[in-house]
Amino acid sequence: MVEAFRNYLTAKASFTDAELAQLEAAAIPRKLKRHQFLVRSGEVCHYIAFVVCGSLRLYRTDEHAEEHILRFAIENWWITDAESFRTGLPAVGSIDALEDTQVLLWSKESWDRVKQEVLTFNALENQLAGRNLDAQVNRLYATISHTAEERYHAFVAAFPDFYRRMPLHLIASYLGVSRETLSRIRKHTGLY
């Protein structure tokens, strides 16, 4: 499992063997069955996860029991409930596996320690955090300014891997549109 993580890291920055070993030693490998939870709403999200294979989603459930997806993660992506992981307070969101999935997990304590001790990793993590914020701002902008159809096309263009793998109702939930609206858009544009 750590092989995939090692390939990911060495493609992103120059790490010494000792640094790679240190990062890997702090990681906990875990397998999740499809529909199994990494964290449930109301529990503390103790881990940040790197996806080795499979896929997960972070979502929140509104008062009408409707699910809204905030993030997908497939191979080489990271996922956590950031607020709960950072503060140690119960998570508002839930994270579950969409397929049989393998992840590497770091506890908050391990995560803070490796960032402090492995400066190259700290720099990489800062860069990823910056890009993550940019992506959130861009998604918010798209949500308040674009039509459902424009958002769907942007999603397909930006995340072709997600588009191919995720069922329609999950993409609708991510885009904040009904399944019926998304079906109509897909029929209309001939994109299947």
Place this chain on the structure above:
Amino acid sequence: MVEAFRNYLTAKASFTDAELAQLEAAAIPRKLKRHQFLVRSGEVCHYIAFVVCGSLRLYRTDEHAEEHILRFAIENWWITDAESFRTGLPAVGSIDALEDTQVLLWSKESWDRVKQEVLTFNALENQLAGRNLDAQVNRLYATISHTAEERYHAFVAAFPDFYRRMPLHLIASYLGVSRETLSRIRKHTGLY
């Protein structure tokens, strides 16, 4: 001007006099007239701004020339086009003053340097960046899951200062609803 910034800092964490002096020495004070730009879309956003007094907005203009507000900032808030400031690429958004405004500015170089040299400030900045990400995620969730009326009430509750100071059309632009919809909501709920 630095007095306000010093009060802000000392309320947030314990800084030595030397650290405060170092942070302040790196800052550039600037006055902006109402409607004056800190950065225009297409230019590089060279600075991050701390608001001493007055207010600003970060917004993007869509292809129908409609403006969408991504952030307001009043006294003791920070504002920048984060992606442009981080990458040095041209900004997608614009930042302008909503009132006569005073800010303190740090260039990317100064900002990185003070974060490296003043560890208490680095820790504070990490905490603010984490909270900023949480706020973006929460706003995105509200946008895809809540009605316009629910979003308006959440905005009034979370930012009473903004609500009192910002004209209706700017709040509508922030919430991603038309001015007419927001007028209707305000009449309906009797909140003026």
